[in-house]
Amino acid sequence: MTSDLPGPDGARAATEVVARASYGKLVAYLSARTRNVAAAEDALAEAFAAALTDWPRKGIPGKPEAWLLAVARRKEIDAGRRRHTGDAATAELRQIADELAAAAAAPADIPDERLALMFACAHPAIDPAIRAPLILQTILGFDAATIASAFLVAPTTMGQRLVRAKQKISTAGIPFRLPERTDMTERLEAVLDAVYAIYTEGWTDPAGTEARRRDLAEEGIWLGRLMAALLPNEPEALGLLALMLYAEARRGARRNERGEYVPLAEQDTAKWNPGLIAEAEAVLHRSGALGQPGRYQIEAAIQSAHVVRRRAGRSDWAAIERLYDLLWALTRSPVVAINRAVAIAETRGPSAGLLALDSLAADTRLKEYQPYWAARAELLNRSGASDDADRAYEIAIGLEQDPVVRDFLQRRRASARVT
Amino acid sequence: MGPRDDDEEPSMKYLLLIYMDEAQARAAAAAKPDENKMMPAYTAYTEALKQAGVLLGGERLQFSSNATTVRVANGKNQVLNGPYAETKEQLGGFYMIDVPDLDSALAWAARCPGASHGIMEVRPVWPMVP
Numbered sequence: 001m002t003s004d005l006p007g008p009d010g011a012r013a014a015t016e017v018v019a020r021a022s023y024g025k026l027v028a029y030l031s032a033r034t035r036n037v038a039a040a041e042d043a044l045a046e047a048f049a050a051a052l053t054d055w056p057r058k059g060i061p062g063k064p065e066a067w068l069l070a071v072a073r074r075k076e077i078d079a080g081r082r083r084h085t086g087d088a089a090t091a092e093l094r095q096i097a098d099e100l101a102a103a104a105a106a107p108a109d110i111p112d113e114r115l116a117l118m119f120a121c122a123h124p125a126i127d128p129a130i131r132a133p134l135i136l137q138t139i140l141g142f143d144a145a146t147i148a149s150a151f152l153v154a155p156t157t158m159g160q161r162l163v164r165a166k167q168k169i170s171t172a173g174i175p176f177r178l179p180e181r182t183d184m185t186e187r188l189e190a191v192l193d194a195v196y197a198i199y200t201e202g203w204t205d206p207a208g209t210e211a212r213r214r215d216l217a218e219e220g221i222w223l224g225r226l227m228a229a230l231l232p233n234e235p236e237a238l239g240l241l242a243l244m245l246y247a248e249a250r251r252g253a254r255r256n257e258r259g260e261y262v263p264l265a266e267q268d269t270a271k272w273n274p275g276l277i278a279e280a281e282a283v284l285h286r287s288g289a290l291g292q293p294g295r296y297q298i299e300a301a302i303q304s305a306h307v308v309r310r311r312a313g314r315s316d317w318a319a320i321e322r323l324y325d326l327l328w329a330l331t332r333s334p335v336v337a338i339n340r341a342v343a344i345a346e347t348r349g350p351s352a353g354l355l356a357l358d359s360l361a362a363d364t365r366l367k368e369y370q371p372y373w374a375a376r377a378e379l380l381n382r383s384g385a386s387d388d389a390d391r392a393y394e395i396a397i398g399l400e401q402d403p404v405v406r407d408f409l410q411r412r413r414a415s416a417r418v419t
Numbered sequence: 420m421g422p423r424d425d426d427e428e429p430s431m432k433y434l435l436l437i438y439m440d441e442a443q444a445r446a447a448a449a450a451k452p453d454e455n456k457m458m459p460a461y462t463a464y465t466e467a468l469k470q471a472g473v474l475l476g477g478e479r480l481q482f483s484s485n486a487t488t489v490r491v492a493n494g495k496n497q498v499l500n501g502p503y504a505e506t507k508e509q510l511g512g513f514y515m516i517d518v519p520d521l522d523s524a525l526a527w528a529a530r531c532p533g534a535s536h537g538i539m540e541v542r543p544v545w546p547m548v549p
Contacts, residue, residue, distance in 0.1 A: 173521045
């Protein structure tokens with residue numbers, strides 16, 4: 001017990017600290033054997049509620065996690081009693097009671113099964129669109145309404161999808177464990193994609209006005225650090241963490257004093273966060289030493305080549321072009337191809353860049369993709385085709401939903417007309 | 420925290436449904452026995468399931484042209500010729516297995532010859548309380 005008894009506020013703050021650090025760990029541990037995530041969440045919610053009434057009176061327990069786990073176990077037994085009657089449930093109840101006794105007696109740490117839970121949430125049998133929301137809910141304890149607003153989905157819809165996904169984990173028998181070596185690369189990619197989706201949801205609020213979205217970026221990095229800590233020898237886990245840290249380092253530079261959007265190439269490098277960049281470089285370096293390049297490591301390396309501008313005054317465009325070549329070979333993503341064309345314009349001039357963009361024109365997906373038209377407009381403008389540039393700017397402006405980026409494109413268009 | 424009770428492995432039943440293009444399957448069935456590579460592959464697969472101690476049962480089905488559907492509407496039997504749905508891929512056989520989890524069921528489904536010449540559907544069995 002702590003020496004001084006906290007007031008209600010202190011207890012609330014203390015439970016919040018424990019909740020942040022332990023929620024996912026406790027859900028993972030409680031559900032790993034039963035595969036019943038919903039029951040674990042319910043029991044844990046009751047345990048946290050009990051902590052809020054208990055801790056202000058009796059003080060914060062010396063092992064808050066073990067306390068919460070013991071209470072949650074008891075709640076699970078109660079719920080089990082309500083569900084089953086008769087002898088069928090007796091064996092199950094005895095097993096739970098034994099574990100409860102063991103939990104109370106043993107001082108050792110609760111095993112960390114969060115990674116197993118993340119692999120269950122991002123299992124190929126789970127709809128890809130619900131994987132990131134599922135991780136937010138089970139590992140971080142976000143409620144459905146908060147997740148829904150971040151992912152622009154109606155709260156009831158999101159709630160139903162989360163319930164269905166948890167049901168599938170239990171009904172289909174999705175395991176809580178690390179995948180076999182042969183499946184590891186593919187399965188890990190799904191988990192990392194979900195974590196990155198959480199980060200990018202937070203990053204897509206360039207104005208930084210929506211606290212909820214900004215929080216998601218922080219949560220994404222938190223999960224990235226967790227993945228990197230739990231899988232220190234998986235280069236792509238490190239690559240993703242490095243990528244998010246580089247992006248986060250530039251967060252403050254995406255706006256000028258007037259709140260206007262500033263593209264990467266024009267950002268004031270003094271506004272980049274040197275601490276985060278140093279951490280990103282160190283993590284990327286560690287991943288490189290493992291000698292297994294992958295998508296996230298290449299994307300992080302591209303960020304690293306941009307960061308060179310802090311010292312050299314110019315991004316290492318030759319390296320960026322090479323890295324986009326690699327990424328294109330790996331992903332065949334049209335988004336990568338656009339960035340590659342922009343890099344080519346830097347190394348070989350705007351007409352070479354335009355030629356690379358032209359080769360993408362057959363991809364119908366790009367007709368409604370703002371960055372394609374914005375890149376086209378820039379390169380057309382630089383090569384002196386101002387009428388064509390003007391039309392491309394107009395299309396890009398029409399496709400952009402963020403008003404701040406729209407303003408930026410409009411300013412660009414206006415200055416292109418003048419010259 | 421004491422050691423987890425991991426000695427009793429979870430046990431789940433899954434039905435592995437083999438869907439295949441019947442035109443291809445007919446051609447294969449019409450081939451001479453020594454040219455038919457499919458049968459030995461299925462025999463070996465079934466043997467592997469037995470060796471692993473996970474096989475509960477399984478059968479190959481006659482072609483869907485031999486299927487008949489029955490339903491009772493307003494107290495009257497409706498019997499129709501043909502399968503439930505006329506699709507290119509038809510159910511051609513099934514295995515019932517007992518394994519710890521979905522990943523092992525998926526691994527067995529991938530090993531089935533049906534995964535290479537058709538599509539495997541993996542369905543957990545609804546457990547019945549006795």
